[in-house]
Each structure stands twice: as structure tokens, then as C-alpha cells.
Amino acid sequence: MLLLIARMVRACLFVAVGLASLPATAALDAALVHELAFGESDAKIKAIGTLAANAAPETAALFQALLDGNLQIAGQDQVLLVNGDTAIDVATGKAVKPLPHDRDDVVVNNRIRKQIDTAMATLRLSAADRAVRLGAVKQLQTGATEEMLPAIDRALEKETDAEIKELLSLTRASVQLTSKDKAARIAAIHAFSESNNPSTKTLLLGVLEKSGDAYAEPDAEVRAEAEKALRAVDSKLATGDMIGRVFSGVSLGSILLLAALGLAITYGLMGVINMAHGELIMVGAYATYIVQNQFRKYAPGAFDAYLLCAVPVAFAASALVGMALERSVIRFLYGRPLETLLATWGISLFLIQTVRTIFGAQNVQVENPSWMSGGIEAVTGIVLPWNRIVIIGFAGLVLLAMWLLLTRTRLGLFVRAVTQNRAMASCNGVPTRRVDTLAFGLGSGIAGLAGCALSQIGNVGPDLGQSYIVDSFMVVVLGGVGQLAGTVYAALGLGIVNKFLEAWSGAVLAKIAVLVFIIVFIQKRPQGLFALRGRTAEA
């Protein structure tokens, strides 16, 4: 609706400007206007192209009038620009009064309409607003014809913006590619080979296409050039692809790392198999959701800062839930891993249903703060989103914090002592039960942080945790129990391998291949990538 109004306003504006300026310059080529009004479709289309290339100031008004049905013909050769009860003879620029009775609309079919749209885009190429120019050149990419080349050339000369310039020269090249002149075609192909735009590949492939025995491109020399260009484009695309894939692999790896780090403590260090770990991740994500809502309600101005506040809240929420679980259930099952597995699975069902009851079964919306939306464009077509970059950094920070905590603090020392020899640690006065609770809380809190991070890139729903639990256990199993370094390598390795396989075989088969790989790998190294050595390995 709005669009329609805008179009009408614009149309009126164009007509008004056109009407005002027509008498002064009358620079429209009368012959072309005649063609446009009286010619056959083909002639009209040619005339539109040439008019657009000449780019007289009134052209836009003329085209708009044609689209709106305000361009009418009268008699044998009179072309009128009608506006209500007044009309102007386009050829002479003089007002015609009274309106002739034998007026008739200029016939416009869809083909002509499309050509006019494209032609008007060439006119907009000289607009002052960058966005308008960009929109115009994008429109031209598909519809430009040879007649518009001069207009494109002129725009190319004046254009200062790199992106638009690139698109313009591409458009120019793709028009040239259909030219009858061999040199022009070769020049077009050269232009393609220098471009970073992935769409050139399809155009080049079009040149090399073969239907039956006849090539789309009759000239062998041009074909050879096209093949050379295709190779250049391919290698550029391959580089971009590689960057994109490594990035998404690292990104997936960082997510796996966050999900698995908590497990590395609860399972890896404490030997507690916590099937509710995924649900602790979910608790963190919902905590983030609640913080977001509170900010939206009470401090909309500081909305962008909600995430910073959500991080500690998510940690605390999951850590508290985790500690409560340890005190109430898991404590009684130490040393009975299979029972722990079942009981924690029960807990996970319980948590899922609780969240469903409170928040509903549907996914909830967690918005990125504005500083996390968008991304940096590494190569043309490969955008690295900010939210994923932030999460990679966040995973690194969490890892660092955890390492410092385990190696540099008293609690970390206690955790390691209890892990290595519970009885001896207890004899030396370590409060083992409290350490258990705290360590479990720490692992759960990190799950909460993972949930906070995940809420920024995916859906937040009651089933959120279920989709990560198998993967994060795989990371811990592959990395080796009791080793942080193993977890890190396993997470990043799995992430990258997964993404590369995905490109080659599709997401599901990649996942299956990775699982099979892990099963086979454990054949060779049952203790994981980084095995503990010595006595602790047997404990």
C-alpha cells in the first residue's frame, strides 16, 4: 500500500517536473518519441533504449507517463502528455487545448513495461543517493540491453563508489557478451575474470554451453578466453569458499566447545554422567531471554547492553540448578554411573516439561543486540556474521577463565585433588562434598554460558538442549576424559571436519560420517585424543 502511494507521488512529481521543463528544452528526439508512440513493440523497445542512453532530462517523465497511461496519441503523428484536462504536445512542447477527441493510449505490453523499468534504472544511475544508484544497478544486471551501453559507460565514468562501480562494469560486460563484435565479447570476458562476483561464473558457463554440436559461442578464440577466465574465477571462488568453510567450522567448533566444556568438568573430571547437561544449556538460554525481556520493559534505551548482563545471570541460573541437582539427586549416585545416567535423564525430562509449562512449547524470540548484527565481508559473497565472531571470542574467554580457575585458584586445586585421590584429599582437610557441589555448579554454570551464546544464533525452545547433548558427549569422549586440551582440540576438529564433510556430502551424512569416525577412532585410542597416563588412567 505504502509502496503504491510512494509510486503515485513519484509519478506525479516526475510529470510535474517534466511538464515544467518540456517547453524550455524540448531535447527529446522527436523521431524517437514518435517511434515510441506509434512503432511496433520491437521498435518501441529500441527507442526506449536509445532514449535512455541519450538521457535527456525529460526522459524520466516521459517513461513514467507511458507507464501510467498518460502518454497518448492523437491523429497521425501527435504525441500528447495528458494530465487531467490539459495536455502538452511532446514534440513541440506547447500546450494543446482543447483536448483532441480521437486520443488513444499508447499500447504498452509487459515486455515494454520491463524495458521501461530497466531504462528508468539507467536514469537513476546518476542519482545523488548511493542506495538509489545501487538499487538501479542491481535492477540493470538482469535487464540491460545494448542500447543502454552509452548510459552505463557515462555512469561508470562518474561513479566513485567501489561496489557500484564493480557491479556496473559487470553489467556492462554481460551486455557486451551478447554483442556481435568479437573484440567486445573478449573484452567482456576479461572484465569477468577480474571480478570477485560469484555470478560471473554462470555467465561464463553460459558462453561455454554446448547444445548438440553447436556451441553457444561460435568463435573458438572467445571460448578459449572464456575457459581461461572461468579458471581464474573458479580459483577465486574456491579461496572464498575455503575461508567461509573454515570460519563456519571454527564457529561450530566454538559452540561445541562451549557446550562440552561444562561436561569436561562434570563428566571428565568428576566422572558424573549428566544427561541433563543439555537442559542446563537451555536454562541458560531462557535466563538470557528473561533478561532481554526485563531490559526491553524497564530500560529500552540500554537494550544493547542486555547481553552483558545476561552472561552472569545465565551462569548463575544454571549453576544454581546444577548445584541443587547435585545436592538432591546426583550426590547419592556417585560411583554408579549407569544409574546416574538414567536419573539425570529423568531430570532432563523434568526440566524440559517445567520450561514448557512456564514458557510454552513454542520457541521464544531472543534478539541480537545491534552491535552483534551484520558482519564483515571477507571476500565478495562471504560475510562473516558478527554474532558468530563474538561467540568464537567468548568461547576463548570462557576457556581461559576456566583454565585459570582450575590451575590458579584454591578451588581449582581442590577440584583437581579430589579428582585424583578423594580419600587423600579428604584426609588433608579438603571438604570433598562441598568441592563436589561447587565443581558441579561450575560445570553447570558453563553450560549456562553456552546457552547464553546459543540464544544469539539459534532458536530458543524447550528442546534446545536435546540437540547438543549427543554432540557434546562425542566431543568429551573424543577429547579424552579429564583433559581440557583434548576437549578444545576435539571440539574445533569436529567442527571443522563436520563443515567440510557437509559441503561434500550434505549435513546429515556428514554427521553420520563424524559419528562413525569417532567410533572407529575409539578403536585405536580408547582413552581419547589425550590419554591420561599413569595410575589415574585406571581409576
Add this chain to the structure above:
Amino acid sequence: MMGASFMPLAPVAGPRLLRLLSPGGWSFYVAAAAVLFVAFPILHLVVPADSALHLSDYWVTLIGKIMCYAIVALAMDLIWGYTGILSLGHGLFFALGGYAMGMYLMRSIGHEGVYQSDLPDFMVFLDWKKYPWYWSFTDHFWYAALLVVLIPGLLALVFGFFAFRSRIRGVYFSIITQALTYASMLLFFRNDTGFGGNNGFTDFKRILGFPIAAPQTRMALFAITGAALLGFLLFARWIVTSKLGRVLTAIRDAETRVMFSGYNPVYFKLFIWTVSAVICGIAGALYVPQVGIINPSEMSPANSIEIAIWTAVGGRGTLYGPVLGAAAVNLGKSWFTKAFPEYWLFALGLLFILVTLFLPRGLAGLLARRKTP
């Protein structure tokens, strides 16, 4: 670990088969057979539908389904209760058996599908022109029946060989089997895998020429399932009371000591693991024609863990316990999901927690305690 010694070998003299159960056990067994093969068919087929004693279709399907689950729980007891290996992959074997039977049932639909093609509807939908190679011969019932046994059996054999050989045990094994199940579920969800993707197989028309929805066919399937349950109960009892069963229990309680005594646990574990998987596959094959649908959600990790809880609720290492457990949990489930659908997960979750904390020997433990106060 809990001992299984409270079901000692019956001291009665006589042939081995008769000694499998105690005299009391045998009387229960015969009574159960009488109910399944005489009482239920009469109540369903002979007693008129408006009588209060009539056994409705709903109950026939439900009890048939529960008997399939009970067979699975029995298989789980062999591997978990007696050998101490918690498998989270039994849902996979169950579903594979079901899919093998489902392939036969799909092909016996014939031209009566929505598209009236030679091929099942989902293949027409994918624009496939002929059956993929792994569907060949599945129109023969006996070949499909062979697949029901072979597919889960071979998968378990190969997977188990590699897993047990590299001494993957305990929780590791559970997680790996869960990953296997999960991966298979993803695989079966794909349309291109050729098993109907998301929707799986359904809309069956007939089995061995009999219309699948007719009361007589349903009762026959019901009776076959009951016979399978009773048969597997004896078979499992025969295994666990044999010398082999003794070794399995020893592996559960002290695997290292078994090794030092000169046994190689790998082959014992592999045997019982494969047997257990095959039993599961057969249960799945009996399940599909009665329920009328099989889809990949049967392979979801949650289902496999639920099997473990049936076994735990009933009482591990007792064989009859898991059968009771499967019945109790599933009757509870169908009551709950009708009466309070939103609270079923709460109940199930609590069941997991409470049974592991307070009822390590399950219902069978309660019964045994009542007998010997």
C-alpha cells in the same frame, strides 16, 4: 552391582526344560498362557461387542503393543541386568526389525496406494521409477522375516565386535550406542534413504493375504506376540541358567577377574549383545503390523532410554521383572497421556529419578521382599 542370586536354580530333578522355572513359576507361566491364548481371544471374538466383558480393539492393540515392549525389556534385561552393559541402542534394533517387516507390508499394499502405482506412495512422490536394490525380494514374507533377524543381528555383531574388542565399556558404551541410534535416526529421516523419510511406513492393507485390520488377523498377531513373549522368556531363562549365563553374570560383577580366570569376555558379551538385538528386532517386527506405523522417531535416543527405565522399574536381573515393568510403565503412560497429557513427562522424569534412588531392585525387588519378610 546387585546380585541375581535371589532366583536360584530350582532344585527340582527332571529334564532341563522343566527345571528352568520353579513349580510356582510354571503355574504362573501356564496361567499367563491360558489368559493370552484362551481368555483374550474369547473375550474379543466371541463375547458380543456390547457386553461389559468384551475386550475392545483398543485394548487388544494396547496389550499387543505392550507385549512387544515387554519382549524388548526382556532383551534389555539380558544385556543390562545380567551382563551389566547398558545399551542405549535397543530402540534402533527394534525399529530396524520394524522397518524390515514394514518393507514387506508396504509391498503387499500393491496398487491400492493413493497413486495406485507399483511403488509405495512416498517413492512416487520422490519421482522414483523403481525400487532401490535393498528393497529387492522384500515382497516375499520369508525373506522379510529373514531380514528382521539378520539386519539387527549383523549390525549388533559388527558394532559389538569393534566396541567390545577395544574394551569400550560402562558409560562409554552407552554413549556410543546412543550416538549410533541418533545417527541412524538422522539417516532414516532423510527422504533419499528410501524408507519414507519423516512419515515412515503406514497405511498397511494386508499381511500374508489377510486383511490387516480384521479382528481375526489382529487376534492372530496378538497371539503370536504372546507366544513370542512366553517363548523368549523361557529362552532367556535357559540362557541365564546355563554355564554361559553364569559367565555373563560374572562379567557384570567382576570383568577383570573373569579375564584372569581364562575367559575372553569379548565373545560372551558379543553373543548376548547380538541375541538381545535380534530379540529386539523380532519385537519390532511384531509391533509394526499391530500398530500400523513405523517411522524414524522410534529411533530417537529418548525411546531407547525409556526401554532402560522399563527394565529398571521392573527390576534388573530377574527376567519377569522387566516384563512387569514394561507393562506397568506403558499402562501408566497410556493412562497419563489421556488423562493429563501435559504431566506425563513430569511423571516419567520422576520415575527415572525415584527408581534409581529408592528402588534399585525394581518391582521384582518389592515382590521378593514381601515373600521373605
